[in-house]
Amino acid sequence: xxxxxxxxxxxxxxxxxxxxxxxxxxxxxxxxxxxxxxxxxxxxxxxxxxxxxxxxxxxxxxxxxxxxxxxxxxxxxxxxxxxxxxxxxxxxxxxxxxxxxxxxxxxxxxxxxxxxxxxxxxxxxxxxxxxxxxxxxxxxxxxxxxxxxxxxxxxxxxxxxxxxxxxxxxxxxxxxxxxxxxxxxxxxxxxxxxxxxxxxxxxxxxxxxxxxxxxxxxxxxxxxxxxxxxxxxxxxxxxxxxxxxxxxxxxxxxxxxxxxxxxxxxxxxxxxxxxxxxxxxxxxxxxxxxxxxxxxxxxxxxxxxxxxxxxxxxxxxxxxxxxxxxxxxxxxxxxxxxxxxxxxxxxxxxxxxxxxxxxxxxxxxxxxxxxxxxxxxxxxxxxxxxxxxxxxxxxxxxxxxxxxxxxxxxxxxxxxxxxxxxxxxxxxxxxxxxxxxxxxxxxxxxxxxxxxxxxxxxxxxxxxxxxxxxxxxxxxxxxxxxxxxxxxxxxxxxxxxxxxxxxxxxxxxx
Amino acid sequence: xxxxxxxxxxxxxxxxxxxxxxxxxxxxxxxxxxxxxxxxxxxxxxxxxxxxxxxxxxxxxxxxxxxxxxxxxxxxxxxxxxxxxxxxxxxxxxxxxxxxxxxxxxxxxxxxxxxxxxxxxxxxxxxxxxxxxxxxxxxxxxxxxxxxxxxxxxxxxxxxxxxxxxxxxxxxxxxxxxxxxxxxxxxxxxxxxxxxxxxxxxxxxxxxxxxxxxxxxxxxxxxxxxxxxxxxxxxxxxxxxxxxxxxxxxxxxxxxxxxxxxxxxxxxxxxxxxxxxxxxxxxxxxxxxxxxxxxxxxxxxxxxxxxxxxxxxxxxxxxxxxxxxxx
Numbered sequence: 056x057x058x059x060x061x062x063x064x065x066x067x068x069x070x071x072x073x074x075x076x077x078x079x080x081x082x083x084x085x086x087x088x089x090x091x092x093x094x095x096x097x098x099x100x101x102x103x104x105x106x107x108x109x110x111x112x113x114x115x116x117x118x119x120x121x122x123x124x125x126x127x128x129x130x131x132x133x134x135x136x137x138x139x140x141x142x143x144x145x146x147x148x149x150x151x152x153x154x155x156x157x158x159x160x161x162x163x164x165x166x167x168x169x170x171x172x173x174x175x176x177x178x179x180x181x182x183x184x185x186x187x188x189x190x191x192x193x194x195x196x197x198x199x200x201x202x203x204x205x206x207x208x209x210x211x212x213x214x215x216x217x218x219x220x221x222x223x224x225x226x227x228x229x230x231x232x233x234x235x236x237x238x239x240x241x242x243x244x245x246x247x248x249x250x251x252x253x254x255x256x257x258x259x260x261x262x263x264x265x266x267x268x269x270x271x272x273x274x275x276x277x278x279x280x281x282x283x284x285x286x287x288x289x290x291x292x293x294x295x296x297x298x299x300x301x302x303x304x305x306x307x308x309x310x311x312x313x314x315x316x317x318x319x320x321x322x323x324x325x326x327x328x329x330x331x332x333x334x335x336x337x338x339x340x341x342x343x344x345x346x347x348x349x350x351x352x353x354x355x356x357x358x359x360x361x362x363x364x365x366x367x368x369x370x371x372x373x374x375x376x377x378x379x380x381x382x383x384x385x386x387x388x389x390x391x392x393x394x395x396x397x398x399x400x401x402x403x404x405x406x407x408x409x410x411x412x413x414x415x416x417x418x419x420x421x422x423x424x425x426x427x428x429x430x431x432x433x434x435x436x437x438x439x440x441x442x443x444x445x446x447x448x449x450x451x452x453x454x455x456x457x458x459x460x461x462x463x464x465x466x467x468x469x470x471x472x473x474x475x476x477x478x479x480x481x482x483x484x485x486x487x488x489x490x491x492x493x494x495x496x497x498x499x500x501x502x503x504x505x506x507x508x509x510x511x512x513x514x515x516x517x518x519x520x521x522x523x524x525x526x527x528x529x530x531x532x533x534x535x536x537x538x539x540x541x542x543x544x545x546x547x548x549x550x551x552x553x554x555x556x557x558x559x560x561x562x563x564x565x
Numbered sequence: 566x567x568x569x570x571x572x573x574x575x576x577x578x579x580x581x582x583x584x585x586x587x588x589x590x591x592x593x594x595x596x597x598x599x600x601x602x603x604x605x606x607x608x609x610x611x612x613x614x615x616x617x618x619x620x621x622x623x624x625x626x627x628x629x630x631x632x633x634x635x636x637x638x639x640x641x642x643x644x645x646x647x648x649x650x651x652x653x654x655x656x657x658x659x660x661x662x663x664x665x666x667x668x669x670x671x672x673x674x675x676x677x678x679x680x681x682x683x684x685x686x687x688x689x690x691x692x693x694x695x696x697x698x699x700x701x702x703x704x705x706x707x708x709x710x711x712x713x714x715x716x717x718x719x720x721x722x723x724x725x726x727x728x729x730x731x732x733x734x735x736x737x738x739x740x741x742x743x744x745x746x747x748x749x750x751x752x753x754x755x756x757x758x759x760x761x762x763x764x765x766x767x768x769x770x771x772x773x774x775x776x777x778x779x780x781x782x783x784x785x786x787x788x789x790x791x792x793x794x795x796x797x798x799x800x801x802x803x804x805x806x807x808x809x810x811x812x813x814x815x816x817x818x819x820x821x822x823x824x825x826x827x828x829x830x831x832x833x834x835x836x837x838x839x840x841x842x843x844x845x846x847x848x849x850x851x852x853x854x855x856x857x858x859x860x861x862x863x864x865x866x867x868x869x870x871x872x873x874x875x876x877x878x879x880x881x882x883x884x885x886x887x888x889x890x891x892x
Contacts, residue, residue: 121671332566
């Protein structure tokens with residue numbers, strides 16, 4: 056075993072790997088590896104029989120022993136699972152990444168301006184660019200934030216935008232996750248595991264590092280502290296060990312070197328937030344909160360919340376503590392507001408959007424509603440305020456009964472639903488039994504908005520491990536892969552896509 | 566440091582130490598049984614007493630058979646003091662403070678947990694040769710303590726860890742001594758026989774104290790064993806040693822000089838150490854060892870309660886006590 060492989064295993068070759076009728080991230084025309092993937096493909100094919108399989112098992116064992124797990128809601132309280140990990144990475148060439156990076160920055164700047172406008176003059180509503188009732192009826196719109204200026208004018212400090220690539224080769228934005236997006240800890244841990252599994256490939260390729268994310272995050276948080284504080288104390292506020300992302304909260308706190316606190320560790324004292332220590336109360340200046348707005352402060356939001364800190368919002372509004380992300384910012388990642396993002400970018404920046412939206416039907420508009428109800432079997436329907444794959448209908452994989460049930464829900468509350476054509480997500484080779492098969496992936500890069508905007512060169516590639524499945528969420532049988540962003544532009548490829556202008560019809564037919 | 570974090574450090578350490586001690590109790594009893602050709606030495610109920618779960622056990626199992634007692638103390642998920650429960654609770658505590666402890670500590674505790682849960686899946690196979698399993702448990706804790714000592718800053722969180730471990734160890738050594746003394750002296754005619762020697766040697770072994778005892782006292786005698794496990798200042802599993810170490814950590818935490826006190830637990834633990842320093846073994850035995858150990862346990866519990874009250878308990882803020890961060 057180990058270096059010499061294991062007898063009885065076939066060598067891992069890509070000879071009979073099938074790209075299928077999809078965009079494959081690793082193989083282009085005529086099953087030739089893309090330029091960016093050649094080093095890796097050669098390395099994998101040169102391994103002794105069984106060695107790849109050994110490394111896959113070693114990686115899984117390492118993740119289990121490190122306790123890199125998530126909790127699944129709806130199962131036994133506190134049940135932990137490993138997030139399945141596949142050893143074949145997704146590779147992003149430098150030129151493509153630089154376009155993604157520009158697109159993400161453009162989007163986040165515009166969304167930040169949008170949120171600020173909504174809580175001040177609401178010019179965009181008055182100008183009729185976004186219908187006022189859409190925004191004002193959103194559950195994520197917080198009247199409590201009207202007129203408020205968050206520290207340094209920033210609302211969305213940490214964003215994890217979901218990107219997908221369709222059969223046409225074009226990358227689309229699927230969702231803007233402005234509310235405590237999770238997953239970045241897997242990016243860092245997956246990379247650590249990959250470096251130990253493929254040191255030669257790392258030595259030969261120019262893969263951009265991701266390990267400085269925690270330092271960037273801490274810098275961003277400290278940037279938010281009030282000017283009068285010389286050594287700001289930042290903390291990470293978690294709902295506790297039963298939260299599905301608890302591992303990540305703990306990991307980030309450790310990597311940043313800040314305290315991980317629960318609501319019960321914090322208390323408001325004379326207009327400041329303090330934490331209870333063995334030596335008394337100590338003041339807190341910046342809170343990276345991984346708790347939803349609803350639960351932050353029982354005095355302002357849900358009165359039954361046991362997770363938050365009573366009086367926190369008063370301290371925040373006085374400017375005595377900074378919160379990241381800012382309460383109220385979630386209004387811009389409402390799934391209906393999402394449909395207007397290209398217009399929002401145009402309105403504030405006067406620019407065309409770099410990374411397009413997936414074309415979206417808005418069920419509160421009658422023509423769209425009728426189309427959606429007539430074509431449920433072709434569409435993905437999403438509830439406006441759910442995430443993590445919950446409250447979602449994937450038309451082509453649904454039963455007639457499920458569609459009927461969803462049709463009733465949509466008619467009862469059209470404002471709460473949007474629909475999108477089913478995309479043929481791109482694929483990456485994935486270990487399946489003793490060979491590779493293509494599996495569908497998405498990509499979530501992470502963006503930090505502090506003194507400047509930082510896009511982590513990498514991100515979480517989620518993969519739907521079930522054959523043919525398009526659902527990549529960890530709660531629904533998805534796994535993850537490392538994401539390699541290359542530093543140098545490789546020789547231009549013939550098979551590089553040329554971004555066209557997407558239309559609903561083209562996508563529906565694809 | 567956060568009160569909640571201090572609480573978790575303290576209990577994480579107590580529970581890992583407890584798991585090791587339970588493994589020691591069972592292992593020594595099994596060893597004793599092997600040396601006892603008459604079969605009369607088979608005493609399993611006292612083991613349940615050492616973890617203080619007598620009532621719970623009798624309610625559920627009735628008579629204490631070897632099989633039931635071992636199952637109850639190793640893999641019974643409903644017994645909060647079984648090895649499985651102890652390791653699980655320790656790990657749950659560790660999970661809430663992963664960002665405080667070193668990643669090596671977490672890795673070892675998690676491996677420990679995976680080892681015990683895997684064993685609990687096939688209890689019959691494991692218990693058919695239990696000695697290996699108990700040795701693994703002991704070694705897993707030794708490794709955890711060694712890793713902790715070598716990878717974690719010996720600052721305030723570490724002192725909470727160390728204090729918890731030492732108080733737990735003192736408590737368990739006192740219980741093992743209490744129970745064994747009671748059983749072993751049940752028949753006066755045994756005193757001085759070869760069987761008696763073997764029994765006392767087994768008590769020493771259960772505290773990994775046999776060789777160290779030989780170096781200090783030479784001949785095995787009940788008086789010597791009690792003196793060694795209770796009053797020795799240098800043997801690391803002796804009660805006196807453990808309480809001195811716990812006291813030192815407590816003073817490191819609060820910064821109060823030893824021999825003075827600023828809060829109740831410092832006072833109680835200080836008095837306890839002082840009493841042990843000036844105690845004579847003959848007085849203790851003549852006054853009744855059981856009564857002495859009983860009082861000792863009550864006073865250790867009092868110190869534990871004081872630690873909770875002083876450092877962990879929820880208190881409403883008193884204004885004007887807030888500090889800004891010092892760097």
